[in-house]
Amino acid sequence: MxxxxxxxxxxxxxxxxxxxxxxTTIHALxxxxxxxxxxxxxxxxxxxxxxxxxxxxxxxxYGFEDNQTIHMVRxxxxxxxxxxxxxxxxxxxxxxxxxxxxNNPPPRTATNPMANPFSGGMPDINSMQQxxxxxxxxxxxxxxxxxxxxxxxxxxxxxxxxxxxPQMQELMSRNPQLSQVLNDPEMMxxxxxxxxxxxxxRQAMRSQELAMSQIENMPGGMDHLRRMYEEVQxxxxxxxxxxxxxxxxxxxxxxxxxxxxxxxxxxxxxxPNPWGSTPNPxxxxxxxxxxxxxxxxxFAGMGGMGGMGGLPGMTPGxxxxxxxxxxxxxxxxxxxxxxxxAANPQMMQTMLNSNPMMRQMMDANPMMRDMMNNPAALxxxxxxxxxxxxxxxxxxxxxxxxxxxxxxxxxxPPAGAPPPPATPATATINGLDFSNLINSAQNMxxxxxxxxxxxxxxxxxxxxxxxxxxxxxxxxxxxxxxxxANIGALTATNGNVNRAVERLLSS
Amino acid sequence: xxxxxxxxxxxxRQLNDLSRNPPDTFSVGLPDEDNIYEWDIMxxxxxxxxxxxxxxxxxxxxxxxxxNMPPEMTxxxxxxxxxxxxxxxxxxxxxxxxxxxxxxxxESADERWRxxxxxxQIIISVISMLSDPNDESPANxxxxxxxxxxLKGFKRRVRxxxxxxxxxx
Numbered sequence: 001m002x003x004x005x006x007x008x009x010x011x012x013x014x015x016x017x018x019x020x021x022x023x024t025t026i027h028a029l030x031x032x033x034x035x036x037x038x039x040x041x042x043x044x045x046x047x048x049x050x051x052x053x054x055x056x057x058x059x060x061x062y063g064f065e066d067n068q069t070i071h072m073v074r075x076x077x078x079x080x081x082x083x084x085x086x087x088x089x090x091x092x093x094x095x096x097x098x099x100x101x102x103n104n105p106p107p108r109t110a111t112n113p114m115a116n117p118f119s120g121g122m123p124d125i126n127s128m129q130q131x132x133x134x135x136x137x138x139x140x141x142x143x144x145x146x147x148x149x150x151x152x153x154x155x156x157x158x159x160x161x162x163x164x165x166p167q168m169q170e171l172m173s174r175n176p177q178l179s180q181v182l183n184d185p186e187m188m189x190x191x192x193x194x195x196x197x198x199x200x201x202r203q204a205m206r207s208q209e210l211a212m213s214q215i216e217n218m219p220g221g222m223d224h225l226r227r228m229y230e231e232v233q234x235x236x237x238x239x240x241x242x243x244x245x246x247x248x249x250x251x252x253x254x255x256x257x258x259x260x261x262x263x264x265x266x267x268x269x270x271x272p273n274p275w276g277s278t279p280n281p282x283x284x285x286x287x288x289x290x291x292x293x294x295x296x297x298x299f300a301g302m303g304g305m306g307g308m309g310g311l312p313g314m315t316p317g318x319x320x321x322x323x324x325x326x327x328x329x330x331x332x333x334x335x336x337x338x339x340x341x342a343a344n345p346q347m348m349q350t351m352l353n354s355n356p357m358m359r360q361m362m363d364a365n366p367m368m369r370d371m372m373n374n375p376a377a378l379x380x381x382x383x384x385x386x387x388x389x390x391x392x393x394x395x396x397x398x399x400x401x402x403x404x405x406x407x408x409x410x411x412x413p414p415a416g417a418p419p420p421p422a423t424p425a426t427a428t429i430n431g432l433d434f435s436n437l438i439n440s441a442q443n444m445x446x447x448x449x450x451x452x453x454x455x456x457x458x459x460x461x462x463x464x465x466x467x468x469x470x471x472x473x474x475x476x477x478x479x480x481x482x483x484x485a486n487i488g489a490l491t492a493t494n495g496n497v498n499r500a501v502e503r504l505l506s507s
Numbered sequence: 508x509x510x511x512x513x514x515x516x517x518x519x520r521q522l523n524d525l526s527r528n529p530p531d532t533f534s535v536g537l538p539d540e541d542n543i544y545e546w547d548i549m550x551x552x553x554x555x556x557x558x559x560x561x562x563x564x565x566x567x568x569x570x571x572x573x574x575n576m577p578p579e580m581t582x583x584x585x586x587x588x589x590x591x592x593x594x595x596x597x598x599x600x601x602x603x604x605x606x607x608x609x610x611x612x613x614e615s616a617d618e619r620w621r622x623x624x625x626x627x628q629i630i631i632s633v634i635s636m637l638s639d640p641n642d643e644s645p646a647n648x649x650x651x652x653x654x655x656x657x658l659k660g661f662k663r664r665v666r667x668x669x670x671x672x673x674x675x676x
Contacts, residue, residue: 047534048534049537049547050536050549051534051536051547052549052675063540068526070534071529071549073562
């Protein structure tokens, strides 16, 4: 008598198989399940009535009856770890089919695309990149491969690789902060780690796309993005792409050489330039807006990591990547870290004190120092929701990069430091030209300048005359010369010049 | 504890329900078919949590005055979790005796055991506990401290536990 076994596995999949009788052994059942589910027998764990079924037993011995349901969990069978030889062999393998074959064990599939760029002819780099992005598991298996693991355990190697690349170096000399980010082994390691976690990756990618499409909708945001791309992303890619060949020749011992290839293969894929053409928010929000994508370009992620984890890297070098920053906020690991930081203001403070830029800022602005010394305020600032809100604010101001005076975007401009004066200073620090952004920042300051300050208004009050200096000048230019009235109107309208004018006219 | 009466009837009915329509995340059975007061549970580590991939054996022991009093749940598989005692006993509010507790102001009566709760609710609570540890009232202090301060170490430890649970199977 044939017996129907309903199999329910984690996730949504359920199916039924038929076995000849209740005297069928579990082992035989597993092979039947294998043929209908592709799950290898050795990684099947069958569970029934609260017990794991043992291979040599029969269905009857567990009291199974026709048409009952058993659970199947995929266990990790003996782990298939690709060895170095397999990776090396991969270099001669032709480019993979666009979609990875699901029958292959993932680690093997994963090594192939990596191997390809350094064998030279990689015809379709974009498809590979998309493949990588659409398949975080593959990314993960890449990251988990022994080679990668080795590299990650040796971040110095990575930074030396980067420094051996002349183009990279040129880029870094133009952007000193970038080099700081790249040189921080701890940060590298952390962002690598993030890439290994498929869940976090997926999350980061999702929020990155979101952030991108949002920023594109902001007036001035598109300009800003394009500029970022041209100034940072593109040169970096240029530097990385030839790195595949260059790196191999510079490699001294075999391990670093392989490391270079791996590295370059991973990062060297040129991104389609979403901002090269007419800025059309809709089209560039399409599948791959992540030009600064954490997924494929670890450096982008690193920037974000640095900004967030914030310890040594909390410098303007991390600023170009506000998007990653905000996506980083969604990373549970990050949130954890932040909570820890928030719970430990002492640590936070040490960190701030050890950062010369911060110190300088604090010296220049005693109000800021007060704020930093106030654990409650700090905690408030570290609240992920607040941070996210601030990030949005800064992006809205179009000066996401320059605004908050070198604080790595971590903090809102203190009410005491009106954004326009602060911006030029940071712009130079960044080594990027943000002059056109300043204009947009100023235009948007009307709305943006007030909001970020709001949560801390109590902590850092400031005379309206200074706070609204720019608006006052505008009003003056418009012919409203009564300063007291102007200040009154601006205060009442939170610095909105238009509404202040209406107010002045109606009074 | 002859397995008669209302409590036993209730348990039998729940067991039947759960065997006929097994939930996605756990499986139940009786180690001893004659004793409805002791259940075997196999919990599958919830997806996208630290415990994903593990399957953990546990026992539910019901008191003779069930459902007036809650059962006790104990992990048989090794467990590493802030709310599970080292011996495996699960500490969650809905398994605490009903009513207000003068000594425990954190839990209100409606977070504790109520006779209308069933096995499924208990296990769902345990699964949600796995995905979201409560370190306010830790049962395993070491685990709670590690969870809070050394998440990496905690994950490593959990991975060991998962591996063990797979080998046991």
